[in-house]
Amino acid sequence: MGSLTIKDIAKMAGVSPTVVSFVINGKKGVSPATREKVLKIVEQTQFKPSISSRRLIMKKSFNIGIVMANDSSPFSNLFYFEIARGLLERSKVYGYNVIFTDIRQSGKDLQLPGIIENQDTDGIIFFQDAQSSFLQEIENRGIPCVVIDAHPDQEEFAMIKVDYECAARTATEFLISYGHQQIAFISSSFVPNFYTQVFNGYRQAMSHHGLAIPSGWIQMDAVEEQSAYACMERIFQSGEMPTAVFCATDLFAISAMKCARAHGMRIPEDLSFIGIDDILLSQYIEPALTTVRIDKADMGGLAMDMIIRRINGEKPECLTVASDHLIIRDSVRHFKEA
Amino acid sequence: MGSLTIKDIAKMAGVSPTVVSFVINGKKGVSPATREKVLKIVEQTQFKPSISSRRLIMKKSFNIGIVMANDSSPFSNLFYFEIARGLLERSKVYGYNVIFTDIRQSGKDLQLPGIIENQDTDGIIFFQDAQSSFLQEIENRGIPCVVIDAHPDQEEFAMIKVDYECAARTATEFLISYGHQQIAFISSSFVPNFYTQVFNGYRQAMSHHGLAIPSGWIQMDAVEEQSAYACMERIFQSGEMPTAVFCATDLFAISAMKCARAHGMRIPEDLSFIGIDDILLSQYIEPALTTVRIDKADMGGLAMDMIIRRINGEKPECLTVASDHLIIRDSVRHFKEA
DNA sequence: TAAGATATGCAAAACGTTTTGTATCAGGAA
DNA sequence: TTCCTGATACAAAACGTTTTGCATATCTTA
Numbered sequence: 001m002g003s004l005t006i007k008d009i010a011k012m013a014g015v016s017p018t019v020v021s022f023v024i025n026g027k028k029g030v031s032p033a034t035r036e037k038v039l040k041i042v043e044q045t046q047f048k049p050s051i052s053s054r055r056l057i058m059k060k061s062f063n064i065g066i067v068m069a070n071d072s073s074p075f076s077n078l079f080y081f082e083i084a085r086g087l088l089e090r091s092k093v094y095g096y097n098v099i100f101t102d103i104r105q106s107g108k109d110l111q112l113p114g115i116i117e118n119q120d121t122d123g124i125i126f127f128q129d130a131q132s133s134f135l136q137e138i139e140n141r142g143i144p145c146v147v148i149d150a151h152p153d154q155e156e157f158a159m160i161k162v163d164y165e166c167a168a169r170t171a172t173e174f175l176i177s178y179g180h181q182q183i184a185f186i187s188s189s190f191v192p193n194f195y196t197q198v199f200n201g202y203r204q205a206m207s208h209h210g211l212a213i214p215s216g217w218i219q220m221d222a223v224e225e226q227s228a229y230a231c232m233e234r235i236f237q238s239g240e241m242p243t244a245v246f247c248a249t250d251l252f253a254i255s256a257m258k259c260a261r262a263h264g265m266r267i268p269e270d271l272s273f274i275g276i277d278d279i280l281l282s283q284y285i286e287p288a289l290t291t292v293r294i295d296k297a298d299m300g301g302l303a304m305d306m307i308i309r310r311i312n313g314e315k316p317e318c319l320t321v322a323s324d325h326l327i328i329r330d331s332v333r334h335f336k337e338a
Numbered sequence: 339m340g341s342l343t344i345k346d347i348a349k350m351a352g353v354s355p356t357v358v359s360f361v362i363n364g365k366k367g368v369s370p371a372t373r374e375k376v377l378k379i380v381e382q383t384q385f386k387p388s389i390s391s392r393r394l395i396m397k398k399s400f401n402i403g404i405v406m407a408n409d410s411s412p413f414s415n416l417f418y419f420e421i422a423r424g425l426l427e428r429s430k431v432y433g434y435n436v437i438f439t440d441i442r443q444s445g446k447d448l449q450l451p452g453i454i455e456n457q458d459t460d461g462i463i464f465f466q467d468a469q470s471s472f473l474q475e476i477e478n479r480g481i482p483c484v485v486i487d488a489h490p491d492q493e494e495f496a497m498i499k500v501d502y503e504c505a506a507r508t509a510t511e512f513l514i515s516y517g518h519q520q521i522a523f524i525s526s527s528f529v530p531n532f533y534t535q536v537f538n539g540y541r542q543a544m545s546h547h548g549l550a551i552p553s554g555w556i557q558m559d560a561v562e563e564q565s566a567y568a569c570m571e572r573i574f575q576s577g578e579m580p581t582a583v584f585c586a587t588d589l590f591a592i593s594a595m596k597c598a599r600a601h602g603m604r605i606p607e608d609l610s611f612i613g614i615d616d617i618l619l620s621q622y623i624e625p626a627l628t629t630v631r632i633d634k635a636d637m638g639g640l641a642m643d644m645i646i647r648r649i650n651g652e653k654p655e656c657l658t659v660a661s662d663h664l665i666i667r668d669s670v671r672h673f674k675e676a
Numbered sequence: 677t678a679a680g681a682t683a684t685g686c687a688a689a690a691c692g693t694t695t696t697g698t699a700t701c702a703g704g705a706a
Numbered sequence: 707t708t709c710c711t712g713a714t715a716c717a718a719a720a721c722g723t724t725t726t727g728c729a730t731a732t733c734t735t736a
Contacts, residue, residue, distance in 0.1 A: 056723085396723085
């Protein structure tokens with residue numbers, strides 16, 4: 001209640017508030033003797049300057065806002081919350097608070113989150129693609145943005161990207177290295193650049209090894225789990241059976257596996273599966289899913305670093321994280337061994 | 339940048355800042371005519387009062403801190419993740435920010451989170467048990483606390499509790515109703531009150547139906563997944579095989595199922611499993627897990643309501659959420675049917 | 677009409693910092 | 707000495723609200 005103020009400390013130390021402020025913030029212009037004296041009293045009293053006052057006078061909130069779409073499925077959120085963990089960890093280094101919020105769709109256009117309208121954030125990290133106009137509006141207010149896991153239709157903004165083409169190539173190459181030649185493909189075409197990248201990676205690996213892809217094996221209209229199930233169904237109906245299925249996300253793979261099992265297939269003996277992401281879930285299912293890991297916690301830390309740089313006035317930059325880290329579990333049969 | 343202030347609005351409306359403040363905050367003492375006039379200008383200019391100023395003058399942060407042990411972060415633990423969602427949702431109603439932080443163990447004693455030392459939070463919600471002395475220290479600073487999913491060794495504080503005894507009874511009764519008589523038990527004894535409750539519920543149901551429990555079927559040293567696996571292993575070695583296993587958490591159940599499968603058991607044909615929690619994962623595994631649902635999002639909302647009440651000066655209260663909601667999936671065999 | 681009550685409005689203080697501008701003093705160069 | 711420079715310290719302004727205390731105008735009641 002009767003909390004100490006900088007004036008109290010000043011009085012105790014027999015100096016002015018200015019000096020105390022300087023000492024606390026490590027600025028120069030105060031003699032070693034007084035510095036020592038003040039420091040001792042600060043130590044004794046456990047004094048911490050009021051952050052509210054600092055916010056007001058410095059016109060900074062010391063908050064970073066995280067905005068995410070509120071319509072995404074629980075598991076895509078889970079993907080993002082792994083990013084959040086890395087982000088939170090790193091935020092402590094900078095002494096910033098992290099505030100989660102989401103975009104509310106009001107009528108036809110988007111509503112700015114409260115923390116932006118209240119000027120309660122120094123920067124925004126987006127967990128998803130955001131409309132360029134929306135980003136621009138926030139940037140126009142002087143609040144820098146960083147977009148995480150974005151797809152490059154908005155080059156002018158600061159972004160943390162994943163090289164999904166590389167991830168897809170890695171996954172496909174792995175299947176081939178295990179002796180697979182008939183490899184089907186399940187993806188979403190919902191996010192244009194994502195699907196282009198993934199498909200390119202897959203196609204490159206296949207053609208590099210001279211492997212054919214019957215058209216029935218290319219299933220691109222998975223949006224959520226149910227549709228990935230349906231994609232797998234269509235592969236069964238295509239007449240030709242693959243020995244492996246490459247799925248653009250782990251969640252797609254998990255659904256497709258369910259379908260395969262419903263058809264009496266054993267995994268991986270009869271049919272192999274590989275995904276991308278390495279979500280928490282993937283190690284728990286049976287068989288545990290082989291996948292290409294996206295280091296989400298790392299992405300979070302990187303995003304934090306980047307938003308701080310932008311707050312400090314640096315230009316937007318674009319970063320791509322590596323995505324070639326195979327996590328080999330039990331869902332892919334090895335033809336060349338045993 | 340050159341953001342509008344309440345003085346600007348006052349000037350435009352031809353009134354004093356006081357009036358504008360009154361209008362914005364819906365206080366009485368201003369005539370309908372002026373109110374209308376001011377409101378119009380606020381509307382036109384999209385004016386939002388600076389939250390930093392309000393924080394300073396009102397001595398409130400409009401933040402709620404969430405502290406978790408750093409091993410129970412919602413981002414690593416699915417259970418807490420779901421609570422966090424409910425909490426976030428509800429926080430918007432009250433216009434509070436939610437700030438996640440954790441306890442750092444520095445040396446032998448605990449370090450207060452930064453938001454507390456900086457006086458940057460109006461209340462704290464604890465995920466998981468906290469040391470009473472620690473809670474008391476925070477309360478002493480005038481910051482109210484609410485503990486979520488706590489176990490009643492700290493009755494004097496505000497808490498949201500789960501009736502695990504009821505949940506355990508519900509689960510066990512369900513197994514019995516499906517014709518099971520040999521029911522083993524896997525739990526943790528790590529959190530004393532949790533395990534007491536769960537075990538009591540189990541034992542009550544068993545003895546109520548006159549069912550015996552061989553001592554080899556009571557496995558209480560699961561702490562994490564691996565040890566739940568080991569618990570199951572020990573049940574196999576006990577000589578007598580149960581027809582069903584009741585696990586104190588879904589995660590234990592999932593690990594135990596893995597072990598059972600490694601022993602060539604089919605689930606649920608050869609051995610049935612039931613858990614408590616209904617974490618997201620449980621519906622995705624094969625077979626989908628039958629469990630007793632704890633409504634975690636609801637608990638989050640309740641905790642938010644409670645901390646707001648406490649901030650408004652109300653006395654600590656203790657709330658127990660219902661825990662008898664069976665989610666029947668595919669992991670329990672029905673002996674009495676077909 | 678007088679006198680009190682009520683409604684409406686404003687000026688100024690307050691919140692606890694950081695920053696700006698100025699004053700004082702010591703030391704060095706001329 | 708005198709002048710300049712650099713170091714040290716302080717008083718006061720500033721940040722943008724809410725709150726307090728007071729003034730004026732209007733309404734009621736007798």
